[in-house]
Amino acid sequence: MQRIATMKDVAQKAGVSVMTVSRAFKQHASVSEDTRKRILGIAEELGYVFDSNAATFRTQKTGFVAVIIPSLNNANFADTTAALSTALKPAGLQVLLGYSNYDVHEEEEIVEQFLRRRPEAIVLTGGRHTGRTRELLRRAQIPVIETWDLPEDPIGHVVGFSNATTMHDLVGHLVASGRKRLAFLGGDTNGDTRGADRRRGFVAAMKYHGLSPDRLISVGDPPISMREGADAMSRLLRDHADTEAVICVSDLSAFGALTECARKGVRVPEDIAIAGFGAYDISAVCFPTLTTIDPHPAEIGRSAGELIVSLLRGGRSGKNDPVRIEIAPQLSVGGSSA
Amino acid sequence: MQRIATMKDVAQKAGVSVMTVSRAFKQHASVSEDTRKRILGIAEELGYVFDSNAATFRTQKTGFVAVIIPSLNNANFADTTAALSTALKPAGLQVLLGYSNYDVHEEEEIVEQFLRRRPEAIVLTGGRHTGRTRELLRRAQIPVIETWDLPEDPIGHVVGFSNATTMHDLVGHLVASGRKRLAFLGGDTNGDTRGADRRRGFVAAMKYHGLSPDRLISVGDPPISMREGADAMSRLLRDHADTEAVICVSDLSAFGALTECARKGVRVPEDIAIAGFGAYDISAVCFPTLTTIDPHPAEIGRSAGELIVSLLRGGRSGKNDPVRIEIAPQLSVGGSSA
DNA sequence: AATTCTTATGTTATCGATAACAATCAATGT
DNA sequence: ACATTGATTGTTATCGATAACATAAGAATT
Incomplete structure (x- = not known):
């Protein structure tokens, strides 16, 4: 168990000053190509590893x-x-x-x-x-x-x-397809700030279209899992059976909702449309594929x-x-x- | 744009030595409770933020x-x-x-x-x-x-x-259910070392049961997406239509495979059983739920x-x-x- | 009262690199 | 031949904290 080599060790073995070793490790410093190669060779030989912390400390970067x-x-x-x-x-x-x-x-x-x-x-x-x-x-x-x-x-x-603004497009799309009784699933807690913004956007968009934004389903604190999406969907189907479309706070909960529909025999999109958020891989692979918003992460x-x-x-x-x-x-x- | 405060600044304002300030910031150092509170108060007042890099450099930790x-x-x-x-x-x-x-x-x-x-x-x-x-x-x-x-x-x-060993249990389970024509999807490249280990384990387990491990489907380099799982499944169904079960290198590809079956009208598990690896969230939520291995990440x-x-x-x-x-x-x- | 012990604080040297400046030497220009 | 330039290398001080040791003052012990 020997001490870890420093630039000093390399400098001594190479017969140069520490400064020259330091320069050899920089890109644009003025060291002759011969010396640089020799120094880097000796460094490798000694198992020297550059100490970023020391450099960081000196340069304050x-x-x-x-x-x-x-x-x-x-x-x-x-x-x-x-x-x-x-x-x-x-x-x-x-x-x-x-x-x-x-x-x-x-x-x-x-x-x-x-x-x-x-x-x-x-x-x-x-x-x-x-x-x-x-x-x-x-x-x-x-x-x-x-x-x-x-x-x-x-x-x-x-x-x-703007998380809120994204909901305008989405609500617009669903309304344009003839659906009027829309629900929003999630975004009900302080923890989920972006979800809450989306929910606010949903409410605003619904009002803009003269529709009632009263189908708001809670899911609890993030991270919101697929499972929670399924549970919330189950509650939505129970309490608002005539809902025509549901926007979920993310694709994960949307997928959970989708599976819940499959289990309950509710057809998507014939009986109810589902949309998510995030353009997660799953949105493009599941069946049917999910309508979603791609925020280009x-x-x-x-x-x-x-x-x-x-x-x-x-x-x-x-x-x-x-x-x-x-x-x-x-x-x-x-x-x-x- | 003023210089960032250091311990020295705090020490001067508090009328103590730098060492005392250093001690005030440690947990078990011997400083009177009065002095410590006063120093921390002054530090806050000056907007002093402890410099881990300097400490790191001195202590070499x-x-x-x-x-x-x-x-x-x-x-x-x-x-x-x-x-x-x-x-x-x-x-x-x-x-x-x-x-x-x-x-x-x-x-x-x-x-x-x-x-x-x-x-x-x-x-x-x-x-x-x-x-x-x-x-x-x-x-x-x-x-x-x-x-x-x-x-x-x-x-x-x-x-x-052992990634290889996990496949013994899984193959055993599928064989015990009466299935004999098993396929493995993935693990065919150098990049996917753990996938390759699983595939080796699959081959070994098949041989152990006296079955032929010749249904090996390629998916390419990791990360292996759901989409690639679906594509590979499509090839499997085309080339080995009588396969009774398929083990996928991960739950994500397994889910892709599952959706491919849904699209093709192949029933899971009646026509073909599917298993994954990883116990990802989706394995417990999708329909049907996925047989998988939980490696307890x-x-x-x-x-x-x-x-x-x-x-x-x-x-x-x-x-x-x-x-x-x-x-x-x-x-x-x-x-x-x- | 003298001694020892504790607690709180100060002093000095130091971790390993680099900026800034100095020095050396060969090449070049006049 | 001499001044000048440029390329290469060396010297010194320094970044901000802490270990190790030293010291001072009061408390406890004899």
């Missing part, structure tokens, strides 16, 4: 971008995170990933913990946060990007879409990543003007509402 | 545990990661998460990148890695834990199960996390004996093979 998503186990957020990570990689930035369990207080805790690591930027999911979270982020003096929402009073930058991640790179490495002049990028969600009509 | 999974977008690995993260948290350890895209060379790259951050331990998914990966990890002199497999020649510790994560904590913080004496923890996967019989 960690290369970290903190990313907080509600849950690891969600394909939408995973897609956003993967695309974000990919966009950051060429700039030498690394994602520090945390999850909040859909709870703004847990989010606050993680933000506080992450800020101690001195990330160069931070990406949040959603536009609702505790006052302390906002204050901590304001003080941190790093780019803050809120995603998956279009908050009215953003902390900093925004890459997202990867596009959000890529866009946020590019924004961060341009803010941190692009030498932007107007660092002070917050950027607001709107990603347009897309209605995708499937067999479940044909 | 980063508090990072590197975790590499094949893909962010996979509920099984997400469950393992979440449970791991939860188990590490009380010990003050934080997950540094990366993904390999199911590619051992990408894995090698991430391992190399992560080691520069000096994680205190590293968790890999699977038991197959490049020679260089193994060498890098050996040199790093930190606990290495391979998961989701039981490699014959592990690098260090292991928390997992969260249990793997929890167990790996506890192992790491005991290795790093528990002051284990026998640090040198590699630990091998076997998690027993569980057969879950659903309607798809009734």
